[in-house]
Amino acid sequence: MAEKLNVAVIFGGVSNEHEISCLSAANVVSILDRDKYNVYVLGITRDGKWFLTDATPDQIRSGKWLDADSRNAFISPDRGVRGIYVVGGKNIKIDVAFPILHGKNGEDGAAAALLKLAGIPQVTTTMTSAACSMDKVITKILCERAGIIQAGWEMFYSSSLLKNVGGAADRIEARFDYPVFVKPVSAGSSVGVVKCSNRATLEAGLLEAARHDFKVLAEEFIDGSEVEVAVIGNSEPTASVCGQIAPSQEFYSYDSKYKDESSKLYIPAKISDDISAKVRNTAIEVFKTMECQGMARVDFFVCADGRVIFNELNTIPGFTDISMYPKLMAHSCCAGGELADRLIALALAEDRI
Ligand SMILES: Nc1ncnc2c1ncn2[C@@H]1O[C@H](COP(=O)(O)OP(=O)(O)O)[C@@H](O)[C@H]1O
Ligand SMILES: [Mg+2]
Structure with missing residues (x-):
């Protein structure tokens, strides 16, 4: 049997999406196949302190992961360590990292930058691609140049x-x-x-x-339904089926995303095959324009007159129980542990930038 890979899951962080990162990480930690991976879980507190934690997925989900045995430890930028520096302990080599840090100080390129310095392959996109994709204006300018239709x-x-x-x-x-x-x-x-x-x-x-x-x-304002696509791959990305959101509130606000249970997801989306093909092709165009690697969720508005308008993309999409990315992938190619395997294989693939 092949030797197990050491995988670091990094979650939490100094971000207003800290809570969502805990929800996502709990799922990532539970889907990783323990026959293939030794899983090391690194939690970052809201004020930026790093710990290697023995927390269970439930403790991570509830945000109470520091109640579990946790030591000061962090990813070292020093390639002599190439992994986790454990304060007062033995360092741990890491083969691949799974930073599930939504928003600021993570998805904005910070996580990719640290892992690049550390020399550790990781499942999310590159530093530059992440930083440009997080900035909605840079995204708009690059996508406009590629001829992708967006709101004024x-x-x-x-x-x-x-x-x-x-x-x-x-x-x-x-x-x-x-x-x-x-x-x-x-x-x-x-x-x-x-x-x-x-x-x-x-x-x-x-x-x-x-x-x-x-x-x-x-x-x-764009009067349309919200349609999302999960993209996976490196140089030859593929798009999932389209999913559609019917927000429980006037728009897809924080509360309607995570707090109330009444926002509805439809997979596949209630759109024609032609529109669906247009959305999926545009999602791949956006992924390539933004030079994404690994994964991204690309979000659109589809108008009653058939216009497909690109809204935004997320390079570390949610992995919570109600998140679109894993649901769309499950409908299209791989679910649970297989999705994690695929993302890890892409992180280690030859065509990774
Ligand atoms: N131009 C727009 N027209 C209509 N609804 C919009 C528009 N921009 C944003 N929204 C609504 O606000 C939600 C959040 O905006 P979005 O740009 O996706 O930001 P975030 O990165 O916070 O998800 C969208 O899912 C949609 O419901
Ligand atoms: Mg959005």
Whole structure:
């Protein structure tokens, strides 16, 4: 039997998606096949302290993982370690890392950068691709150049919004009718996303989004259904079937994503085969344009007139019990442990950048 690989799962982190990372990591830890992998679990607290933990998936899910036996330990950037530096203990070599760190200080390229310095292959995309994909404006500019259709947008620096929110609202009103969507440029899980239906809510929304990031995006409202695709691969990525979300609230907010159980997912999406093919092809185009590796979930609006509008992509998509990425993959090619095997194989593949 082949020798087992040492896999590090890294979760938590200094991010407003910390809680979601715990939910995702609990699933990742439970699907990894113990006949193939020795699994080492590294938790990062909300204030950035690293621990190697013996927590069970339930303890990770509940956020109470520090109750379990946990030692100070972290991924060392020193390639002499090539793995986990255990404070006061023996270092552990790591063959592949599974950083499931959503949002800031992880998905934004930080995790990929650390693992690159450390010389450890990892299942998520490259540092550059992750950083560009996290920034919704850079994504828009690159995808626009590739001819991918998106909502009209305007960008503002938060510092200038604080000085002159009225000027920003004037510029938005000159271009778009209400409602207008306002969002932080580099957030996720709908944190700071506001639907604004008049001048007063627009100004309040801009200031709210500005609290979350140094750049803010205003977008024209797209009246369509939300359709998502899971993409997997390196140089020859493949797209899953399309999934569709019917949010329980006015839009797919943080609460409707994670708090109430009434948002509905339809797999496959209720769209024609033609539209589905268009969505899946565009998802692959986005994946390639953003130079993604391994995995990404690509999100769209599909309008009643058949227009397919790219919204955003996530390079470390949710792996929670209700998350689209694993559900779409399960419908299309591989579920549970097999999905983890596939992502690990891609991390170690010859065509990985
Ligand atoms: N331009 C838009 N038109 C209509 N709905 C939007 C628009 N932008 C965002 N939304 C709604 O807000 C949700 C969150 O926005 P999104 O851009 O996906 O940010 P996040 O990265 O936080 O998920 C979307 O799933 C959708 O429900
Ligand atoms: Mg989204």
